[in-house]
Amino acid sequence: MNRRSLLHALAAASLPGFLPAAEHLPQNLTFIGQAKFDRIVTRALQEKWRTLPIGERITRAARAMAGTPYVGYTLEIHDHIESPSANFDGQDCWTFFEIALGLARMLALPQDRFTPADLLHQIELTRYRSGICNGSYLDRIHYLDEWFQDNQKRGHIRNITPTLGKTVPLEGRRIDEMTVLWKSYRYLKHNPDLRPGMARIEAELQTRPFRYLPKDQVRDIEPRLQSGDIIGIVTHKPHVYCSHVGLAVRTADGTCHFMHASQTHKRVLVDKALHAYLADFKSHAGIVVARPLD
Structure with missing residues (x-):
């Protein structure tokens, strides 16, 4: 077992349902728009989105992001180091659907509070080949057809x-x-x-x-x-x-x-x-x- 897998296993044992995201860059680069994230999470907890089917959770999360400005290349956040990221202030087509999906998956967890790290972990699970980012750009799935294949193989x-x-x-x-x-x-x-x-x-x-x-x-x-x-x-x-x-x-x-x-x-x-x-x-x-x- 490598160091990354060991850390994940220890986290899983200490806090069921939670695994840390592989954050290879500081959150001021990887997570933009926490105020909007907090508003969505607060609403989701109040309205008990957790009880809804995943398709409805995705739709609620997506509608909560309506009006977000279109910003191209929002996955390109660094010149060298790859890391899971989420941007609530500007999105392109890929980051929009993936954040909506990540929120829906995150909000199903039996927790009464959520942090950016919780969402970044969900992003990592779907954005990267086999669900793991080791800091390399080639870890990321860049084509939608491969994203379908990889995430279907893993049951997502x-x-x-x-x-x-x-x-x-x-x-x-x-x-x-x-x-x-x-x-x-x-x-x-x-x-x-x-x-x-x-x-x-x-x-x-x-x-x-x-x-x-x-x-x-x-x-x-x-x-x-x-x-x-x-x-x-x-x-x-x-x-x-x-x-x-x-x-x-x-x-x-x-x-x-x-x-x-x-x-x-x-x-x-x-x-x-x-x-x-x-x-x-x-x-x-x-x-x-x-x-x-x-």
């Missing part, structure tokens, strides 16, 4: 895409955005030695089959989606399979909407009905769907 989600309708394979597409656009990512820009490792990860991912639901089927399957389902937007654009991600959210009239951190609207919002949102963008090919599990 179930990829329900094949159960929804007739899926089609995505063929003739390279998955190499991180190495092609390395100048856009602080860690890859400042650490050239990471690029060959990233290229190997991408090459391995490309060997795995990828199937999705075309967008012309989405209107018909919307009744089968639940609030809190994670919706990956499959793209026609090169270098990547999924270009965007958000959540399914049902409104009072029962319509299934797409909630996301929108670069177009510059904020987190409940957008149009999912099929209507997809129709607005020629580059959107369809969707993949993950259902979070308690």
